[in-house]
Amino acid sequence: MSVKHALLGLLSEQPKYGHQLRQEFEVKTGDVWPLNVGQVYTTLQRLERDGLVESDEADSEGPQKWFRITAAGEQELARWLMTPTDLTVPPRNELVIKVLVALDIPGVDERKLLQIHRRYLVELMQQWTRLKDDEGQYDFRLALVVDAELFRLDSVIRWLDAVDGRLKREAPALRAASAELPILRRRLAVRK
Amino acid sequence: MSLLELHQVSKTYGAGPSEVHAVADIDLEVDRGSLIAIMGPSGSGKSTLLTISGSLEEPTSGEVLIDGDSLQKMSRNDKARLRRRTIGYVFQEFNLLAGLTALENVSLPLELDGVSAKKARLAGIAVLEDLGLADRATRYPDQLSGGERQRVAIARAVIGGRHLLLADEPSGALDQANGEAVMRMLLSACKKGVAAVVVTHDAQLASWADRVVFLRDGRIVDQTVPPPSAESLVQNVPQP
Numbered sequence: 158m159s160v161k162h163a164l165l166g167l168l169s170e171q172p173k174y175g176h177q178l179r180q181e182f183e184v185k186t187g188d189v190w191p192l193n194v195g196q197v198y199t200t201l202q203r204l205e206r207d208g209l210v211e212s213d214e215a216d217s218e219g220p221q222k223w224f225r226i227t228a229a230g231e232q233e234l235a236r237w238l239m240t241p242t243d244l245t246v247p248p249r250n251e252l253v254i255k256v257l258v259a260l261d262i263p264g265v266d267e268r269k270l271l272q273i274h275r276r277y278l279v280e281l282m283q284q285w286t287r288l289k290d291d292e293g294q295y296d297f298r299l300a301l302v303v304d305a306e307l308f309r310l311d312s313v314i315r316w317l318d319a320v321d322g323r324l325k326r327e328a329p330a331l332r333a334a335s336a337e338l339p340i341l342r343r344r345l346a347v348r349k
Numbered sequence: 350m351s352l353l354e355l356h357q358v359s360k361t362y363g364a365g366p367s368e369v370h371a372v373a374d375i376d377l378e379v380d381r382g383s384l385i386a387i388m389g390p391s392g393s394g395k396s397t398l399l400t401i402s403g404s405l406e407e408p409t410s411g412e413v414l415i416d417g418d419s420l421q422k423m424s425r426n427d428k429a430r431l432r433r434r435t436i437g438y439v440f441q442e443f444n445l446l447a448g449l450t451a452l453e454n455v456s457l458p459l460e461l462d463g464v465s466a467k468k469a470r471l472a473g474i475a476v477l478e479d480l481g482l483a484d485r486a487t488r489y490p491d492q493l494s495g496g497e498r499q500r501v502a503i504a505r506a507v508i509g510g511r512h513l514l515l516a517d518e519p520s521g522a523l524d525q526a527n528g529e530a531v532m533r534m535l536l537s538a539c540k541k542g543v544a545a546v547v548v549t550h551d552a553q554l555a556s557w558a559d560r561v562v563f564l565r566d567g568r569i570v571d572q573t574v575p576p577p578s579a580e581s582l583v584q585n586v587p588q589p
Binding site: 282 | 529552572574
């Protein structure tokens with residue numbers, strides 16, 4: 158999450174005060190990501206140092222100081238917006254690791270394990286969906302944030318379903334293979 | 350008393366070696382005002398559970414109660430009346446009659462039940478208005494979008510105060526936005542006292558429900574517990 162670029166985005170509309178930036182950041186991200194004042198000012202200082210924003214006067218500090226985006230800042234913002242976010246490296250996914258580990262442990266009920274995670278994810282999705290449910294407080298930006306989270310959780314559930322399907326089809330072969338494993342281990346242990 | 354109750358319901362097809370247990374030992378209660386989602390993979394018995402709940406199919410054993418009345422003790426006529434007056438169905442394919450307008454489709458169940466054409470029409474207008482579809486009343490199904498067709502089908506399912514709504518993959522053929530509109534409609538029907546059971550394999554759809562029941566190989570294996578408030582989510586979001 159780039160606070161730096163989000164602030165540049167807010168400043169590209171018009172010059173703004175520091176405290177105003179924090180408030181607008183929270184509103185525009187659907188109020189889901191809280192940001193503290195210190196973080197805003199540290200980021201602004203760095204942006205100023207790099208020549209991406211300038212302030213009205215170097216001496217004044219705090220909420221009364223206002224900031225303006227520079228031409229270099231505009232360029233950097235445009236570059237960031239149009240650059241695909243790097244997704245080449247898969248994130249370290251603890252759930253995937255848990256399932257892979259479970260496959261090798263004798264006596265683990267994989268279906269039960271998958272269901273525990275599935276239920277947890279569906280319960281989380283129910284909570285997110287409730288945020289959308291309140292039509293009286295419908296907020297377009299919040300709906301976008303909630304959708305992103307729902308799609309992310311949904312993709313994990315689909316993966317669990319896929320694992321379930323594979324286990325159902327391929328479990329006998331898998332069981333046979335893991336039954337051999339202790340023998341192999343024993344042989345290796347003997348050789349040592 | 351729950352509106353819909355299933356006690357130890359099982360359904361078996363075939364016999365001997367070819368015997369298939371479509372559903373087994375199902376216990377389920379659905380109250381008025383609540384939306385229940387049944388989730389499970391293909392072939393897990395979801396649709397069978399729904400058709401048995403709606404009296405379209407007989408269980409091999411167990412008991413189904415609607416409004417406290419046992420389906421097993423009802424005559425065919427009683428069940429037909431129950432289906433006309435109490436139960437509304439929504440299917441993935443909408444099943445609207447092509448030669449009738451939205452309003453005529455919606456009013457049809459009442460007319461079939463012997464209500465005068467005029468009264469049925471007024472009730473149809475009322476339910477279409479209620480569900481935000483008044484301006485679609487005179488359109489034919491092929492003049493409606495997929496999402497609108499499904500919403501008309503929901504209006505038809507709840508007309509005349511029918512209060513048990515059974516939906517089989519109601520947004521299966523729709524995109525995300527229309528699927529959401531359908532779920533909002535089901536939810537608003539529930540807030541007016543309808544009990545709804547939605548069968549789906551889609552977690553996004555299921556997440557609109559008050560309770561999600563997981564079905565596997567014909568058995569209920571798990572269900573969600575009522576979640577804490579949504580606010581707790583926002584507080585847990587890490588700072589950027």
